[in-house]
Each structure stands twice: as C-alpha cells, then as structure tokens.
Amino acid sequence: MGSISGSRRVLLTGACGFLGSHLSDRFLADGWEVLAVDNLLTGRQENLAHLRGDARFQFIHHDVTLPLALPGPVDLVLHFASPASPPAYRRHAIHTLTTNALGTLHTLEVARACGARYVLASTSEVYGDPDVHPQGEHYAGRVDPVGPRSMYAEGKRYAEALAMASHRAWGLDVRIARIFNTYGPRMRRDDGRVIPTFIVRALQGQAILVHGSGHQTRSFCYVGDLVEGITRLTTLDGLAGDVINLGHPQEHSILDLAGMIRRLTCTEVPIAHVPRPADDPHRRCPDISAAQARLDWSPRVPLQEGLRHTIEWYRAALSADGAAADASGLPQLVEAQGVELDAVPHGRQVDKGVAGA
Numbered sequence: 001m002g003s004i005s006g007s008r009r010v011l012l013t014g015a016c017g018f019l020g021s022h023l024s025d026r027f028l029a030d031g032w033e034v035l036a037v038d039n040l041l042t043g044r045q046e047n048l049a050h051l052r053g054d055a056r057f058q059f060i061h062h063d064v065t066l067p068l069a070l071p072g073p074v075d076l077v078l079h080f081a082s083p084a085s086p087p088a089y090r091r092h093a094i095h096t097l098t099t100n101a102l103g104t105l106h107t108l109e110v111a112r113a114c115g116a117r118y119v120l121a122s123t124s125e126v127y128g129d130p131d132v133h134p135q136g137e138h139y140a141g142r143v144d145p146v147g148p149r150s151m152y153a154e155g156k157r158y159a160e161a162l163a164m165a166s167h168r169a170w171g172l173d174v175r176i177a178r179i180f181n182t183y184g185p186r187m188r189r190d191d192g193r194v195i196p197t198f199i200v201r202a203l204q205g206q207a208i209l210v211h212g213s214g215h216q217t218r219s220f221c222y223v224g225d226l227v228e229g230i231t232r233l234t235t236l237d238g239l240a241g242d243v244i245n246l247g248h249p250q251e252h253s254i255l256d257l258a259g260m261i262r263r264l265t266c267t268e269v270p271i272a273h274v275p276r277p278a279d280d281p282h283r284r285c286p287d288i289s290a291a292q293a294r295l296d297w298s299p300r301v302p303l304q305e306g307l308r309h310t311i312e313w314y315r316a317a318l319s320a321d322g323a324a325a326d327a328s329g330l331p332q333l334v335e336a337q338g339v340e341l342d343a344v345p346h347g348r349q350v351d352k353g354v355a356g357a
C-alpha cells in the first residue's frame with residue numbers, strides 16, 4: 001500500500017491529552033510539522049513540555065467548539081479532542097456533546113478547505129453495552145440515547161455520522177478509528193479510568209476499588225501499539241470511508257486486572273468492591289480482523305509488559321512530586337478539579353514551538 005506524501009503538516013486536536021501527546025511525538029519523529037490544538041480541559045501542557053523549542057511544533061490554545069483559523073494549510077487533520085474518561089465526560093456532559101458535534105464540524109471544515117485527509121478518534125463506546133461479542137465494525141451497537149453515558153456514546157456516534165456524511169457529500173478522505181480501552185504513560189493519574197486509578201492506588205498503599213463483582217470485561221491496548229495503528233490508518237492510501245476497530249483482542253475481567261496490578265506493583269493492598277456505575281458495559285472486546293487485513297496491524301505488547309512500563313512511569317511521576325495525593329479520592333478528583341464549561345478558555349493564542357508553560 002502507498003502512503004501520504006507532500007508537505008506533511010498535521011492539525012492534531014486534543015494534542016495535550018494522553019493519546020494526542022504520543023501522536024505528537026510520533027508524527028514529529030516521522031518528519032511531520034504538528035499544529036497542536038487543545039483547550040486544556042483534561043489535557044496537560046506538561047505532556048508536551050519536551051517539545052518546547054522544536055520549530056516543527058506549534059501549540060494553539062483553542063476550544064474546537066469554536067471555528068478554527070489556522071496559520072496555514074494542513075495535509076492531515078487528526079481530531080482527538082474530547083473528554084474521554086467516564087468521570088470527565090459526565091462532569092462535562094454538554095461540552096462533550098458540543099466538542100463531538102461542533103468540534104467535529106469545524107475540523108471537517110478545515111479538512112475540506114485544505115483538501116486534507118481526516119481521521120476521527122471514535123470509540124468502542126459507540127457499541128454501548130453490546131449483545132454481540134466480539135464487536136465488529138458492522139455491529140450497530142446497543143446504546144441508550146438518554147442513558148448516563150449517552151453524552152459520550154451519542155456524541156461519538158454523531159461525530160461518526162458527520163464525518164461519514166462529509167465523505168459522501170464533499171468527497172473528503174475520512175477515516176474513523178474506533179478505539180478500545182488504551183493505557184500507558186501520560187494518562188492523568190486523576191483521570192478516573194481503571195488502569196491509572198488501580199496503579200496509583202496500589203502504589204500509594206490504598207485499597208483497589210473494583211466496581212461491582214469485577215466480572216465485567218475490557219481489553220486493554222498499550223499506547224505504543226495504538227499509535228502504530230493510528231499511524232497506519234492515517235498514512236496508508238486507499239482507506240477513504242473506512243471505519244476500523246483498534247484495540248487489543250484479549251479480554252480480561254476487571255477483577256483479574258486488579259489482581260495483576262497488585263502483583264506487578266508488589267503491594268499487598270486489599271481489593272474492595274464498591275457499587276458499579278449505571279450503564280457500565282458488561283463485556284467489551286474488539287474484532288480486529290479489519291485492522292489486520294487493511295492495515296496489517298495487530299497489537300504486540302502483552303498486558304503484563306505494558307502494565308510494567310506504565311507502573312514504572314507512575315512510580316517515577318509520583319516520586320517526582322512527592323506522591324502526596326490521596327488515592328482514595330481519585331475518581332472524584334476530576335469532578336473536584338474539572339473546569340466548568342463557562343471557564344473553558346475560548347480565546348485563541350499561538351505559541352510557536354512552545355508546549356510547556
């Protein structure tokens with residue numbers, strides 16, 4: 001298969017977040033110029049601080065619910081901006097919906113104006129609480145349109161519909177990545193998703209809190225594998241209009257994950273059970289045959305190995321800042337520290353080569 005060529009400048013929204021920061025590194029390493037856009041709602045500038053001074057990297061502090069005016073044309077748009085953890089999207093429900101509706105529209109308009117390729121970060125959440133297993137791309141999902149996770153699931157379903165309509169109506173080269181649970185360094189320790197939460201609690205000697213019985217399942221992909229999958233989906237030719245699952249096809253119960261993290265952190269912390277959130281999907285595992293066939297991609301990093309790297313990263317991060325946080329409040333920290341929608345910076349400022357501040 002061929003690959004994208006030309007001046008190679010990418011607009012990456014959500015660049016200060018977990019996945020966006022790793023994608024920034026990858027695209028710079030592959031010779032691209034990166035225009036990084038973020039409103040810092042859940043992302044952190046320190047995720048990109050190491051890029052300070054790189055002339056090919058530009059940070060634009062902007063909320064994509066507002067139209068974007070870029071300093072120049074781009075060849076590629078990667079739309080990754082969106083709250084992604086359940087506590088964050090519940091806290092920022094309206095913002096999650098508007099980011100996936102208006103933010104997707106505005107970034108599609110940029111792609112249209114520039115004749116750029118467009119990649120949407122969608123999610124396994126579009127399958128809802130699935131009654132088909134594993135989930136293939138043709139499965140339409142089982143989502144409650146007014147349920148407690150609907151702001152995220154329906155927001156992403158709308159974003160997919162808008163992206164696909166732009167492909168059909170405007171002839172845009174649109175690709176959709178349905179990303180399943182991905183983990184690794186740089187996810188906020190107070191993000192609320194299961195892996196950082198379990199690791200940080202174990203490292204701080206706090207009980208690991210499993211929601212419900214822990215028999216619900218997820219499949220966890222290491223960030224390096226996911227970035228490789230996104231890179232292939234983005235750069236290979238002949239994929240316009242494709243929707244592709246990216247994730248690890250091995251399923252684990254949350255209780256098994258808790259035991260594994262306790263073992264790998266060498267801690268004796270108890271595993272306690274707390275009530276399970278409403279609408280929490282029971283099983284989730286991707287059918288990745290399309291990614292294997294179309295991208296020649298499948299994840300390589302086994303869960304234990306990825307967890308070891310991730311644990312070491314959190315251990316270093318915690319010891320660097322004194323490890324003072326009280327892990328018992330982690331799922332609530334997003335709630336406590338979250339920025340109200342009205343307080344989200346709506347201004348636009350461009351800092352060439354500056355990520356940290």
Ligand code: NAD
Nearest residue numbers: 014016017018019039041042043063064081082084179182
């Ligand atoms: P994250 O919260 O770390 O990153 C999201 C980034 O988007 C943050 O930097 C945030 O500040 C920014 N953002 C949010 N709203 C914005 C707006 N209106 N304008 C500009 N920036 C905005 O989450 P992540 O895990 O890196 O997820 C990135 C993307 O990948 C999201 O779209 C998410 O839905 C998708 N995804 C991630 C996973 C995963 O397991 N990590 C799984 C499925 C889908």
Ligand code: UDP
Nearest residue numbers: 086192193194195197209210211216254280
């Ligand atoms: N979970 C848990 N304890 C936590 C956080 C999450 O047991 O502290 C469970 C959660 O109920 C879900 C699974 O772990 O069943 C994955 O949750 P996460 O928020 O990481 O992602 P989701 O796949 O639900 O979006």
